[in-house]
Amino acid sequence: MRLNLICVFIFAISPLFVQGQSIELLFTGDNNGSHVQLDSIYIRNLTRGGDTMLYAPDTSFTILFVGLDELFTNSRNAFSLSKNFPNPFIDKTEFNIYVNRGGVLDVNVYNLLGKQVAQLQRTISEGTHHFSFIPGGEQVYVLSANINGLTRNIKMFCTSYNKRACTIFYDRSDFKNDKLKSTDLVDDFSFESGDELLFVGYGESGESGILDSPDESIIYTFQYATNIPCIGTPIVDYEGQTYNTIQILSQCWLKENLNVGIKINSPAIPTNNDTIEKYCMGNDEYNCVITGGLYYWNEMMTYTTTTGGQGICPEGWHIPDDMDWQLLEGAVDSMYKIGNQEWQYNNWRGTDAGGNLKQTGTSLWEPPNPGATDAFGFTALPGGYFVQGEYWGPGYKGYFWSSEAAGKYYRNLDWNQTQINRQPLSGYSGIALSVRCVKN
Numbered sequence: 001m002r003l004n005l006i007c008v009f010i011f012a013i014s015p016l017f018v019q020g021q022s023i024e025l026l027f028t029g030d031n032n033g034s035h036v037q038l039d040s041i042y043i044r045n046l047t048r049g050g051d052t053m054l055y056a057p058d059t060s061f062t063i064l065f066v067g068l069d070e071l072f073t074n075s076r077n078a079f080s081l082s083k084n085f086p087n088p089f090i091d092k093t094e095f096n097i098y099v100n101r102g103g104v105l106d107v108n109v110y111n112l113l114g115k116q117v118a119q120l121q122r123t124i125s126e127g128t129h130h131f132s133f134i135p136g137g138e139q140v141y142v143l144s145a146n147i148n149g150l151t152r153n154i155k156m157f158c159t160s161y162n163k164r165a166c167t168i169f170y171d172r173s174d175f176k177n178d179k180l181k182s183t184d185l186v187d188d189f190s191f192e193s194g195d196e197l198l199f200v201g202y203g204e205s206g207e208s209g210i211l212d213s214p215d216e217s218i219i220y221t222f223q224y225a226t227n228i229p230c231i232g233t234p235i236v237d238y239e240g241q242t243y244n245t246i247q248i249l250s251q252c253w254l255k256e257n258l259n260v261g262i263k264i265n266s267p268a269i270p271t272n273n274d275t276i277e278k279y280c281m282g283n284d285e286y287n288c289v290i291t292g293g294l295y296y297w298n299e300m301m302t303y304t305t306t307t308g309g310q311g312i313c314p315e316g317w318h319i320p321d322d323m324d325w326q327l328l329e330g331a332v333d334s335m336y337k338i339g340n341q342e343w344q345y346n347n348w349r350g351t352d353a354g355g356n357l358k359q360t361g362t363s364l365w366e367p368p369n370p371g372a373t374d375a376f377g378f379t380a381l382p383g384g385y386f387v388q389g390e391y392w393g394p395g396y397k398g399y400f401w402s403s404e405a406a407g408k409y410y411r412n413l414d415w416n417q418t419q420i421n422r423q424p425l426s427g428y429s430g431i432a433l434s435v436r437c438v439k440n
Contacts, residue, residue, distance in 0.1 A: 032225035081152035089158040118166035252439035257292025291383035294432035313437035319403035355418035371418035384434035
């Protein structure tokens, strides 16, 4: 059954309802125990396409005396109301309204008692429109904008005590191509059970992303902490070894390459025999201790084909799928952010994601190792790879599997690159690569 989503977003919390039944998706932000105020939430259906953007009033907005339902049912009627700037303000503040279909705009300002203190009504066309507000003697105002049956609201704080009439001014309009983020909305955002969704939370600390396939009401917490041990899970003991963890925004990764199983030597080939079998560079177990084991895809997946499956990872962790990697890449790149189309391409991508993931220096990486900052604590190592009975690339290349059954995409970091490479496995059925695990 296809379920059409109607979204409501109030003080950084966004309930998501579906026809026939409803599931409520609540969003909040955190930075290692400190609350992060969310500005907006971007949602994309990765399974069947379609996306939408939700905007929040101020997170302290707990009691309202005017209607605050914000329904995103059809992008042909969608519009956005920006937060006013500055906020708080003294004598004047400004706000913008984007509409992708013209109509009669009605803007009302209320005080906290629900009394209307200012109004502006005018016919506007598609595009971005700029407004100013002059306050009276109130300290808190609720501004409500309505067009084509939809309402958006913001809360404004004034530090002036001047007794004068409140006034709303229409300043100017921009061409319709000067769009706000809300123009990423698509017509009729739909959802079916099992669909994978990408959530991107924009807040005062930047942006953070979450991947999930919701099937019940849930509270999502966007984490903005990074380069610290995973919150609540600083280490993982697994198969006689202790692994450190690293928090990179809303993802929790093992900080080291996986090293589990029994070493087999070239030219032996792993088989489905209930024993995890790995290769160590040069058939030397010491290299597995340093840079982790190298695994065939089927062996890593324990001979299953479930994208995002646990494979040989610890309980509660899984082999990252292609979208897990894309989320990481967008989190660490300085130019192409989470959800950018750049990460859907093959070959070398991004600007500096590879450098920001690699271990610094040339103790393990061969020089020049450009742009290696390890800025997020991922500490990618050059474990090389094993193919057709031979070992290649130690010190020069780090290859990492994904669990994507269709394509078997892997990631490649090089000693002379700041970018990161994405490729599907094609033509190499017998290749062994490094494995990182990501927490469920």
